[in-house]
Amino acid sequence: MELRRGLVTLGAGAALLGALLGTAAWTAPPAVARIAEEGTRATADPAVREIELSVPTSDGLVLPATLRVLADARPKLPGMVLVHGAGPGPREKYRAEAEALARAGIATLAYDKRTAGYSLLERSYSRLADDAIAAADLLRGRPEVDPDKVGLWGFSEGGWVAPLAAARAPDTAFLVVVGANGVAPLRQQTWADTIKMDHAGVTGSLVDAHARTPYRVLTAMGLFPEPFFDPAPALRSLTLPVLGVWGAQDRLTPPVESVTAYRAALDGAGNRHYTLRTVEGAEHLLRTTTDGFDKGSAFAPGYVDLVTGWVTDVAGGRLPATSVAGVGEQPRPTAAVPPPAWYESAWVQLGAPAVLVLGFAGFGLTATWRRLRGRPVVRSSWPAGVLAGAGLTTVAGTFAYLGYLQATAGRTVTPGPMLAGRPLVWLALQVLAVVAVIAAIMASARWRATANSAGRTRAALLMAAGAVFVPWATFWGLLVP
Incomplete structure (x- = not known):
């Protein structure tokens, strides 16, 4: 039952995200060079x-x-x-x-x-x-x-x-x-991408998630050449x-x-x-x-x-x-970009998504694996299934949408249909992130009641993914207005 709920949540979230991404792609110009x-x-x-x-x-x-x-x-x-x-x-x-x-x-x-x-x-x-x-x-x-x-x-x-x-x-x-x-170069690049977001009418946390955060992570990984x-x-x-x-x-x-x-x-x-x-x-x-x-x-x-x-x-x-x-038109000043912090390093930024995917996807896959092998599936609370579905959809959708913005950002950014300065795709991801956090809180209060050690271990891994999800989603702006 909990697997079904998780799959339903995952399917609904994926369908919503897919529809919105499809709308954004329909309205976007062909990809062009920077x-x-x-x-x-x-x-x-x-x-x-x-x-x-x-x-x-x-x-x-x-x-x-x-x-x-x-x-x-x-x-x-x-x-x-x-x-x-x-x-x-x-x-x-x-x-x-x-x-x-x-x-x-x-x-x-x-x-x-x-x-x-x-x-x-x-x-x-x-x-x-x-x-x-x-x-x-x-x-x-x-x-x-x-x-x-x-x-x-x-x-x-x-x-x-x-x-x-x-x-x-x-x-x-x-x-x-x-x-x-x-x-x-790093200061210039973040300014230029922020100007594109301003031109597109985008406000809120997506501006940093597109125009600043990825470049800091690339810098921490040594993949942004000559940043300073x-x-x-x-x-x-x-x-x-x-x-x-x-x-x-x-x-x-x-x-x-x-x-x-x-x-x-x-x-x-x-x-x-x-x-x-x-x-x-x-x-x-x-x-x-x-x-x-x-x-x-x-x-x-x-x-x-x-x-x-x-x-x-x-x-x-x-x-x-x-x-x-001559007088130039500079819509906003550049902003200093300090050296990356420890949590922007490669091991954190690659490790956190790995933990999230393993925890969220593994929750449903282990149940499926046990069923295929003819073993009994330990029942889990419905919030656990919602957490697994909403969490996995949010992680995959965030990287897909930010990748789409980077791939199609030529002279302008086309974020898709918007509401109050926020693209609908991004709003949907933020809603799913909030749902995942609420589900994580509810599931954590129930996981000790799991019938046996195998079920508790499975739930504990899911709770670990939920705990990592909160700072990860905050860092990428999903839990920020």
Whole structure:
């Protein structure tokens, strides 16, 4: 009987959760890449000559590269290496940028980002900086390029990498960063995902459960690369000309705080030739936008002219005076993310779900196993069956829903139908969590009355899972408004 009740609870909960997840999936857009991994492909410009090269890295890799110059360009042009943003890095992602710069008389070198030692869960900004330095060395050796006028251009993640490379390579002539972060990667990522939740109208505990808690757990497990990388030390060593450009409607990089951080660090370096600009009507990639979440196909007005004009002036010896202009839109400040606590470690975050699944699922499976073997099934209280069903549904549903949000979070989050700022799926999971807690309290008051030691052991394992469930559900926001 108790098994039947548990299965009924499990089935009802699963049916409800499945229906709501189906509704959410029906209203969601197709899965897309994260904004930080986007690039733009443009039609090749016949006025621009392309030369295929290879960048030898310090650890023995060879990275295919493309040099672009005007077909009828004069020799000894200023040159610029394009340093990738996050994600897989084929050089074609930056064809539009490379051609726009080349048309203005700036030789550009774009190279494929390394795959060895770089992935979603592994990367080293120090190693990526070495790759950028190697590309700049290759560019200096080209007859089309003036070796004394070679600089770096870094986009997004490249805004952490390119300043580090420039700080290590004193022959870097200038630095341009676009959509660069003045805060650490973990702080930036949690802010960006929180902004997406704000845009979707989500409030309450799901915001942290999606935008903060998973990243802290990944960090504790060593699976969030370079979480606390500090860009300030490299910036505080730069006295070369620096141009920083941000989209006013950037929703991935906090534009206001990043400008402030760059200004403070460059002032600390005694830099007298930096230019910081915020471009209106531009998103993270400096394409046109209406709200920062949509992206047009064209560069925002003024962006290309700003970069090409600035680089041309610097290469011509006309060093700009320090200036800061433009106002960004940052809907909320970033929040500091302290190092993970012990309960966010791998052994806790992997061990707790294992205990929950074994305790909840094992309660019903052991009864089934005994019945199949022809042994008598020890009766348990009905709250025990409810606890097993509701608990298992909540654990499985929570990971399924949070995984769905992560998998479909591109430029925006689509959480499904909502009520008062809470997605119905999440509300259903919270209700099941409360039901499980109440059932655990009721079942714990009755488990000693179990007829024999086998039944008491089975119930004790279930009670242990119930005890673990309460802090686990609280940590993931299920028992928080």
